[in-house]
Amino acid sequence: MKKIIVSVSNDLITDQRVHKVCNSLSENGFSIILVGCQKTKPLKALERNYETKLLKLFFTKGVLFYAEFNIRLFFFLLFREKDVLLSNDIDTLLPNYLISKFQNKKLVFDSHELFSEIPELVNRRYVKNVWVSLEKKIIPKIKNTYTVCESIAKHYKEKYNTEFKVIRNVPKSTIIEEGSLKISTERKIIIYQGAINVGRGLELMIDTMMYLQEYLLVIVGDGDVKEELFQRMLKNRVKGSVYFYGKVSPEELKTITPNAVLGFSMEEDLGLNYRYALPNKIFDYIQAEIPVLCSDLPEMKKIIQEYKVGEVVMERTPEKIALQIKGMLKKDFSKELKAAKQKLIWEQEEQKLLQLFNQLV
Structure with a gap:
């Protein structure tokens, strides 16, 4: 059985893309070890049908975190048996690339995002240049690469002349399962799920709740700006209209x-x-x-308009967004949503993933 070591820089719990990839490979004859890092106490023990490993670190953020994590990851990879290395994003790429060269192992790179272009690096030129330098040195040398959308694949092609396959981060097909919430409310719920970081539009939506007092905004996740958002909620006097649900597992999120x-x-x-x-x-x-209500940005806009499952934000002001939401909820998107959910599923993308790895071995 061919052995694949999969590397990520998170705690594994909420990374749905990596879990789907590991599951697909495991169920199709590969032996998987997924390695990440333990930053905080896990919500609960991981129950996976493949092996997992969390590297315990002294540092949990900043330059020292990335330095320590990459060093520990290098030595973990060095002494583990493997046939293929799968690196997820630039922050795991250097140790994987070095080991692939030292030990003559196949390397696959999955770019979940344009890591060197994240908002947190926009005004940090030196740090950004470090990641860009890694991209320039390594990405053109990798033959087996894939990413989440056409725009990122096109970017890498134009910048590094490297072909990236597109394997979208769609969920597995599921049956709708409404579960019990931590909260009891008769209000209609508007949901956000994901990282609570800068630039996610959460500040704007909290401001919008001043005009949607009959609705409840539920924010599921955790991140760097959570406390700032909480203070903004208090300042706007919409505490009763916003609920921070916290971080949950993918399984609970589905309910x-x-x-x-x-x-x-x-x-x-x-x-x-x-x-x-x-x-x-x-x-x-x-x-x-x-x-879905989404930003007027190319990739998400294309999905919403192609499948007619929502609307694109017309004007980014609280008053206009509130009016748009009220208008949206008078429409019936059920037919389009049922059709789209049959097409936008992992089972379709999985075939491209398996083709790539089967060719390698």
Whole structure:
């Protein structure tokens, strides 16, 4: 059985894309070890049908985190038996590339995003240049690459003359399962799921809730700006209209999302990473059969308009967004959502993944 070591820089719990990839490979005859890092105490023990490993670190953020993680990952990879290395994003690429060269192993690179273009690096020129330098040195030398959307694949092709396959981050087909919520409310729920970071449109939606007092905004996830958003909620006096649900497992999330009447993905155009974003939450909303309000950015806009499962934000002001949401919820998207959820599923993308790895071995 061919052995694949899969590397990520997170705690494995909420990374749905990597879990789907590992599951697909495991179920099709590959032996998988998924390695990440333990930053905080896990929500619960991981139950996976493949082996997992969390590297314990002294540092949990910043330069020291990335330095320590890459060093520990290098030595983990060095002494483990493997046939193929699968690196997820630039922050795991260097140790994987070095080991692939030292030990003559096949290397695959999955770019979940344009890591060097994330908003957190826009005004940090030195740090950004470090990641860009890694891209320039390594990506043109990798033969087996894939990413989440056409725009990112085109970017890498133009910048590094490297061909990336597109394997979209769509969910597995699911049956809608409404579950119990931590909260009791008779209001209609507007949901956001994902990282609570800068540029996700959450500030704008909290401001919008001043005009949607009959609705409840539920934010599922965690991140760097959570406290700032909480203070903004208090300042706007919409505490009763916003609920921070916290971080949950993908399995629990599937029972939460269908309780909503609308999901949103309103990322700001803060550099190429967000401009080309195709967040998996959009596909999760579709699987839950709730309409989507998204930013006027190319990849997400293309999905919403092609499948007619929601609307694109027309004007980014609280008053206009509130009016647009009220208008959307008078429409019936159910037929289009049912059709889209049959097409936008992992089972379709999985075939491209298996073809790539079967060719390698």
